[in-house]
Amino acid sequence: MFVDKVKISLKAGDGGDGRVSFRQEKFIDRGGPDGGDGGKGGDVLFMGSRNQNTLAAFRYQKEVKAEDGRPGGKTRKHGRSGKDLIVAVPVGTVVTTEDGKILADLAADEQTVVIAAGGRGGFGNAHFVSSRRQAPKFAEKGEDGEAYESLVLELKMIADVALVGMPNAGKSTLLSVISNARPEIADYPFTTLTPNLGMVDVADTSLLFADVPGLIEGASNGKGLGHEFLRHVERTAVIVHMIDAYQDDVATTYKAIRQELHDYRAEIIDRPEIIAINKVEGLDEDMIADIKAQLQKVVNKGTPIFAISAQARQGLDKMLYDVADAVKRIRQEAAEMAETESDSLPVLTITNVESGYTVSRQDDNSFIVSGTKLESFAGRTDFENEEGMQRLRDILARWGVMHELRRQGIEPGDTIFVGRHGPMVY
Numbered sequence: 549m550f551v552d553k554v555k556i557s558l559k560a561g562d563g564g565d566g567r568v569s570f571r572q573e574k575f576i577d578r579g580g581p582d583g584g585d586g587g588k589g590g591d592v593l594f595m596g597s598r599n600q601n602t603l604a605a606f607r608y609q610k611e612v613k614a615e616d617g618r619p620g621g622k623t624r625k626h627g628r629s630g631k632d633l634i635v636a637v638p639v640g641t642v643v644t645t646e647d648g649k650i651l652a653d654l655a656a657d658e659q660t661v662v663i664a665a666g667g668r669g670g671f672g673n674a675h676f677v678s679s680r681r682q683a684p685k686f687a688e689k690g691e692d693g694e695a696y697e698s699l700v701l702e703l704k705m706i707a708d709v710a711l712v713g714m715p716n717a718g719k720s721t722l723l724s725v726i727s728n729a730r731p732e733i734a735d736y737p738f739t740t741l742t743p744n745l746g747m748v749d750v751a752d753t754s755l756l757f758a759d760v761p762g763l764i765e766g767a768s769n770g771k772g773l774g775h776e777f778l779r780h781v782e783r784t785a786v787i788v789h790m791i792d793a794y795q796d797d798v799a800t801t802y803k804a805i806r807q808e809l810h811d812y813r814a815e816i817i818d819r820p821e822i823i824a825i826n827k828v829e830g831l832d833e834d835m836i837a838d839i840k841a842q843l844q845k846v847v848n849k850g851t852p853i854f855a856i857s858a859q860a861r862q863g864l865d866k867m868l869y870d871v872a873d874a875v876k877r878i879r880q881e882a883a884e885m886a887e888t889e890s891d892s893l894p895v896l897t898i899t900n901v902e903s904g905y906t907v908s909r910q911d912d913n914s915f916i917v918s919g920t921k922l923e924s925f926a927g928r929t930d931f932e933n934e935e936g937m938q939r940l941r942d943i944l945a946r947w948g949v950m951h952e953l954r955r956q957g958i959e960p961g962d963t964i965f966v967g968r969h970g971p972m973v974y
């Protein structure tokens with residue numbers, strides 16, 4: 549079965565906690581603070597890979613998690629960082645959040661994107677020595693890694709070549725003759741209900757062909773079966789447009805199909821196109837020349853037009869070489885594009901850290917302080933540890949939060965939450 553859409557949960561590694569420790573020295577009761585920092589949590593990265601063909605593996609592995617960072621050690625030892633987790637997915641996989649935000653669109657081989665960043669490690673107490681504070685007895689906790697409860701992975705099959713055309717043009721027949729695919733073939737329109745894929749070897753390259761259900765006028769608006777499958781055409785490098793030689797008016801049907809492609813997505817029209825007039829085995833040269841002439845009037849200049857017979861296997865090699873050349877050209881361009889883009893890979897991290905905050909009364913005797921930076925700081929504070937708490941209080945004071953709390957009428961014994969972290973007693 550071809551799985552092309554799965555839901556998974558995903559979590560980057562948490563940062564390791566910083567350590568509280570003091571040097572052990574002979575004859576000295578307690579040496580200076582030497583607690584090391586926690587290690588960073590591992591990132592979760594997704595990488596497009598030509599070696600993967602389906603998302604089937606995720607049916608058994610619904611949870612993806614990178615390693616946590618290790619806590620800091622004595623003698624200023626840094627905790628080991630969690631290993632990054634690289635998840636290879638088929639080229640053409642699009643990763644979205646449940647509400648539809650696209651996190652990554654892995655359109656090229658080895659394109660790698662950080663989906664969830666690991667948490668920072670907390671600082672150990674050695675970090676907090678200052679002239680005022682010779683022996684800090686607190687350390688930071690590691691930051692939580694980014695997590696997604698539900699991510700949608702969708703594989704948009706990227707065939708190199710899409711066979712498009714009216715129903716009954718012979719698309720499935722062609723695919724069956726040139727590849728090992730065995731699509732259903734019949735003498736009535738709309739035989740093909742779902743796209744068939746087939747690998748076709750041409751000289752030294754392999755091309756993935758998609759046989760798309762026949763398009764009719766209005767397909768781009770949802771008529772017929774074509775619409776749902778037009779998305780498979782969306783990214784194919786080359787379009788092979790098949791036309792039944794026995795069609796009454798080849799120019800008009802050609803234009804109708806092009807119009808549908810255009811209405812679905814205008815750029816598709818600019819893809820290299822190769823025209824295959826099919827079923828010519830019983831036609832003489834003049835008739836073929838006449839059909840070609842009719843088409844020549846409406847196609848873009850330079851569009852190659854071949855006369856073939858899928859059934860009788862005529863004229864196929866010549867056409868396939870042309871298709872392969874076009875695909876190779878496009879792949880080359882795509883590789884060059886990916887190279888220039890890789891300098892600016894879209895790396896997802898927690899950005900837009902604002903330095904503002906708000907203070908509001910939650911109920912009679914508790915208050916809530918919100919603000920990205922303060923909340924992130926509070927998240928790294930160990931509320932069990934009095935010195936750690938003191939440091940948070942110092943910071944709230946320095947930021948003017950304490951002043952604001954007093955202005956709003958806080959009284960001794962009231963509690964303060966910073967985001968979801970707390971409580972802290974005033």
Ligand SMILES: Nc1nc2c(ncn2[C@@H]2O[C@H](COP(=O)(O)OP(=O)(O)OP(=O)(O)O)[C@@H](O)[C@H]2O)c(=O)[nH]1
Nearest residue numbers: 716717718719720721734735738739740762858859
């Ligand atoms: N004479 C002749 N008939 C052909 C040729 N290629 C296909 N056919 C016939 O045309 C009919 C339709 O072929 P299909 O391959 O099913 O056409 P399709 O384009 O896939 O059609 P849909 O799946 O309905 O869009 C079948 O009866 C085929 O046997 C050919 O080269 N010559």
Ligand SMILES: [Mg+2]
Nearest residue numbers: 719720739740
């Ligand atoms: Mg078919």
